[in-house]
Amino acid sequence: MIYFDHAATTPVNPEVIAVIRESLLADFGNPSSTYTIGRETRRHIEDARRIFANAIHAVPADIIMTSCGSESNNTAIIATALALRAKGKHLITSAVEHHSVLHPMAYLETMGFEVTYLPVDEKGNIAISDLENALREDTILVSIMYANNEVGTLNPIAEIGTLLAEKDILFHTDAVQAFGSEEIDVDAQHIDLLSVSAHKINGPKGIGFLFRRSDLHLPNYIHGGSQENNHRAGTENTPYIRGFAKAVEMTLLHRSEANQCKRDLRDYFLSSLEKAGIPFQINGDYPNGVPHILNMWLPGMRSDKLLIQCDLKGIMLSAGSACTAGSLEPSHVLEAMFGKENPRAAESLRISFGKANTKEEIDTFIALLASIYAKQYGNN
Ligand SMILES: Cc1ncc(COP(=O)(O)O)c(C=O)c1O
Structure with missing residues (x-):
């Protein structure tokens, strides 16, 4: 073959498999439990959160574990739009995003939001001038992918982030294809929300994270228990979170x-x-x-x-x-x-x-x- x-997708790194196996055997405690094996499991999750945060120069409190890149994108877009709908109903994205960005955008259109889809040139680049022209008084969120998954084109993320920060408009980037190869700094690049998925970097499928600034006080997308500092309900997938963290460490190394x-x-x-x-x-x-x-x-x-x-x-x-x-x-x-x-x-x-x-x-x-x-x- x-x-x-x-x-x-990528094959899972043997060292990642070893961590997952060990965790499946050892970390069966519910991380929300207060007794020893629950606390131990929670400690492993918080260690992983620090690894994810360091990888993008963020703080751990701004990392939310998700089930995949698609969930990260849906949360970033739908939860943000619903929270800010009193402020405005206009969103901007590009025509070449992954379907896990385009379809949430289309869904929001059915709910009365308006979406501008920026065109790209023959290399797959958006023009900053197109973005500037598309901005409106009621624009609440811009979602532009970091790297395109079909042609690999990188967008000028820092330039977009700086422009949007000046206008006080939130910026989400789907970094699923970029995380493995690019140096990401959410502060220097003025990124407010960023999606990552483990299975593109030799981690397991079905685990990802969303970076989302907690001082934005955006609401949950999945409701229920108070896991993930009240940002995403559901008992954490500790073995895959630990495996993902190992994959991130190996990637950076x-x-x-x-x-x-x-x-x-x-x-x-x-x-x-x-x-x-x-x-x-x-x-x-x-x-x-x-x-x-x-x-x-x-x-x-x-x-x-x-x-x-x-x-x-x-x-x-x-x-x-x-x-x-x-x-x-x-x-x-x-x-x-x-x-x-x-x-x-x-x-x-x-x-x-x-x-x-x-x-x-x-x-x-x-x-x-x-x-x-x-x-x-x-x-x-
Ligand atoms: C750019 C991009 N965004 C999002 C996703 C979705 O990630 P996941 O498969 O973890 O849901 C992919 C996966 O193909 C992707 O390439």
Whole structure:
């Protein structure tokens, strides 16, 4: 098996598995209980909270454990909008966000909120001037992703944060694809809310966190018990929280070497594709985007057919985001970048690297692409 779909999810690090296993056995106490094993379990959760906070230069009180990146995004958007509806009903986002941002926005529209969807250029960047022009007296929240999950483009987060701080408008960023590779500083970048998910950084699926400034006094999204300092009800998933914390520690420890390794793989892939004589164009802001994502247009080669041929050879990758893979829907991100009728949206592949990928795996993949290309265009 050759796995080139690390933007969809990543394999769980063996050290993370060891922590989860140990925690499943030892931490069965309810963290809300006052007796010893409850208190011990709570201590582990608070240790993890400190690790998450340090990773983004935040304070632990502003970290809320969630069940995934999608929950973090839904909480950040829906709970904030409902809390501030007396102040205004206008929100701003971009056309290329993950569905866990776009769908909550659409849901809010059904409740009378108004949403502006900023366009992007051909590299996937929003224009700060578009954002400035879209701001209104009644704008309450702007949600712009840190890095795009399909093409890897990074947004100018500090610039957006500074602009919104001056106007006193809340800023949420979905950092699910950026956390693994980027240096995040919520204070320096003026971020009020930020979403992270464990399974993109070699942690388990089904656990994430939301950074949300507690001095904003925003309400709960999930109501019930008083867990998470009264910010999110539900008995905590201690083993996965601890596993996630381990994944964060490992990520930070190896971040710069992992980034370099992925950049090298990305460059090697592109030069090999060129050598093989397969025409392509990059979708995204290469080489400035996040190092693990490479998205390219292979003119005339339908991505749905390519994915099947790759799968038959044990090569796993994606055409769009994980949620749209498997369906024939063209990517909304590529449509926003290149227009609705552009064949590019149906002829592009996303390759996303992990640090365990090798140049030999790339060679195997390029050889397959070359043979498909030769068959299609009768070159052999
Ligand atoms: C940019 C982005 N946001 C949010 C999510 C959702 O995260 P989760 O799968 O943890 O709900 C993903 C996952 O694909 C993503 O890539």
